[in-house]
Amino acid sequence: MSCNWLFPLLLLSATALPAAEAPYYVAYSAQMEEPGNLEVAFDQVAGSNFLSSIMELECGVKTWWTTEFYLDGQATGGEGAIFTGWRIENRFRPWMGEHRINPVLYVEFEDINGADKSLKEVVGHDVADDQLVPNAEARRDHQRELETKLILSSNVRGWDISTNLIAEKNLAAEPWEFGYAFGASRPLAFAVTPGPCTFCRENFSVGAEVFGGLGTWRQFGLTGTSHYVGPILAWQLPSGAQLMVSPAFGLNGNSHGLLVRFTVSYEMEQIARLFRRPS
Amino acid sequence: MRMALLLWALLATGNPYEGKPDAVRAGAKLYARHCAQCHGLDAEGHGHAPSLRSSTVQAASAEELFHTVTNGRMSRGMPSWAQLPAERRWQIITYLRSLK
Numbered sequence: 001m002s003c004n005w006l007f008p009l010l011l012l013s014a015t016a017l018p019a020a021e022a023p024y025y026v027a028y029s030a031q032m033e034e035p036g037n038l039e040v041a042f043d044q045v046a047g048s049n050f051l052s053s054i055m056e057l058e059c060g061v062k063t064w065w066t067t068e069f070y071l072d073g074q075a076t077g078g079e080g081a082i083f084t085g086w087r088i089e090n091r092f093r094p095w096m097g098e099h100r101i102n103p104v105l106y107v108e109f110e111d112i113n114g115a116d117k118s119l120k121e122v123v124g125h126d127v128a129d130d131q132l133v134p135n136a137e138a139r140r141d142h143q144r145e146l147e148t149k150l151i152l153s154s155n156v157r158g159w160d161i162s163t164n165l166i167a168e169k170n171l172a173a174e175p176w177e178f179g180y181a182f183g184a185s186r187p188l189a190f191a192v193t194p195g196p197c198t199f200c201r202e203n204f205s206v207g208a209e210v211f212g213g214l215g216t217w218r219q220f221g222l223t224g225t226s227h228y229v230g231p232i233l234a235w236q237l238p239s240g241a242q243l244m245v246s247p248a249f250g251l252n253g254n255s256h257g258l259l260v261r262f263t264v265s266y267e268m269e270q271i272a273r274l275f276r277r278p279s
Numbered sequence: 280m281r282m283a284l285l286l287w288a289l290l291a292t293g294n295p296y297e298g299k300p301d302a303v304r305a306g307a308k309l310y311a312r313h314c315a316q317c318h319g320l321d322a323e324g325h326g327h328a329p330s331l332r333s334s335t336v337q338a339a340s341a342e343e344l345f346h347t348v349t350n351g352r353m354s355r356g357m358p359s360w361a362q363l364p365a366e367r368r369w370q371i372i373t374y375l376r377s378l379k
Contacts, residue, residue, distance in 0.1 A: 157365075
């Protein structure tokens with residue numbers, strides 16, 4: 001079933017919403033969503049002939065537990081737009097307080113089809129040519145996958161430095177696939193100015209991330225894998241919305257030459273209170 | 280080791296913004312952005328989030344408040360704010376101290 005109607009609707013809903021914090025596109029830091037808050041984000045990834053779109057709903061359940069739900073879709077030149085699946089993830093921070101390295105455990109279940117081009121992670125032998133398969137054929141490949149990550153993150157003198165080790169398993173008896181993501185970012189100004197401002201340095205963050213595949217359990221290594229590197233610029237608007245843009249450049253012949261990623265997000269504070277009985 | 284020395288140096292010298300009116304105003308802006316959703320715009324507290332005007336909080340040293348903001352009290356529902364640069368955490372502390 002074609003879902004051409006879905007993406008304008010998602011786009012309208014997302015631009016009407018202001019957005020929140022997202023220092024990286026692929027990598028995760030140890031930062032959890034504040035309990036009771038709901039962040040709505042709309043991600044887009046533009047490749048040579050496709051535009052992938054993701055709607056994200058991220059909720060802080062506890063200080064140590066964040067859960068997130070995704071709806072994925074894509075539009076490919078000459079093939080129209082389709083819905084490609086959904087994902088649900090949970091992140092757990094096992095240690096209370098701040099440490100030199102803060103670990104977070106990540107578990108995600110995804111039910112997507114082979115036409116998905118969200119590139120939220122690269123694992124195994126994922127390569128750009130996988131995405132040349134026509135949608136009509138690729139969507140018949142149904143994938144139910146379990147994805148786990150070990151997130152290791154540090155705050156060093158205003159910098160966030162994060163490492164993600166990824167292990168993903170297609171539940172249909174395929175081997176574990178591995179990948180990685182590294183990210184580093186910092187605000188342009190550490191201290192804030194006293195007055196309100198929109199374009200001052202304190203509202204901008206810069207960084208970079210590197211991510212790619214590491215093969216499978218049977219063929220671990222860099223052979224036949226794809227890798228990317230890209231700078232990131234994020235702008236926090238006074239309204240609470242956040243915009244992020246990041247070009248990602250392919251590092252070898254298996255990668256897309258260029259991906260342009262764009263995110264708009266908005267954080268709704270203490271939305272959980274709306275569902276509580278007055279005391 | 281280097282980080283520990285830096286932290287010690289920071290703590291030993293206390294709040295670098297102590298008594299600076301601009302830092303109070305900057306801290307108020309950060310407080311509204313990050314803290315008011317739980318502690319209230321007036322800092323009087325809300326639900327499980329305590330009042331920051333209470334005698335207990337106001338009697339705490341700047342270093343103790345900095346430690347709490349940095350580490351949070353995750354078992355009680357307060358997140359860590361270590362992702363904010365130290366300068367911003369000190370600006371928030373400066374604002375909190377001005378509520379006396």
